[in-house]
Amino acid sequence: SIGSNGLDNNGLLLFRETDSLIKAYSRECTHQQCTLPSFQGGLSSCPCHGSRFNTNGAVINGPATSPLREYNTSLSGNILTISR
Numbered sequence: 899s900i901g902s903n904g905l906d907n908n909g910l911l912l913f914r915e916t917d918s919l920i921k922a923y924s925r926e927c928t929h930q931q932c933t934l935p936s937f938q939g940g941l942s943s944c945p946c947h948g949s950r951f952n953t954n955g956a957v958i959n960g961p962a963t964s965p966l967r968e969y970n971t972s973l974s975g976n977i978l979t980i981s982r
Contacts, residue, residue, distance in 0.1 A: 899911050899912065899925060899935070899936040900912065905969060905980060905981075905982065906924045906925065906926065906967075906969075907926075908924060908925040908926040908931075908933045908934075909924075909925040909933065910922050910923065910924065910925060910969065910980065911923045911924070911925050911934060911936065911937060911942055911966070912978075913937055913953040915953070918973055919971075919973070920971050920973055920978055921953065921954075921955075921968065921971065922968065922969040922970075922971050922980045923951075923955045923966040923967065923968050923969070924966055924967040924968075924969075925942075926966075926967070927944040927946065927947075927949055927951075927962055928949075928957075928962045928963070928964040928965070928966065928967075929944065929946075929947055929949050929960070929961050929962035929963075930946060930947065932944050932945060932946035932947070934951070934966075937953055940952060940953050941953075941958060944962070947961050947962075948961075949961055949962035951965070951966050955967075955968050969981065969982060970982065
């Protein structure tokens, strides 16, 4: 995960799906905007109300009902570019 930055005040959750694809999501829970921790075992669990999200940003269990905001990523060599 990455802390607060110019794209997202809550920071970003990163997940390397393949050698050439890294996904980036907002660390902001879509329920009540608590900051999510890093993925553990393929899930990020909100410390405030227990919502869980998988590495596709989808809600696994609520109370959140909306997926995480996903950012565009591009990997060139060892440089990852993340944009809106």
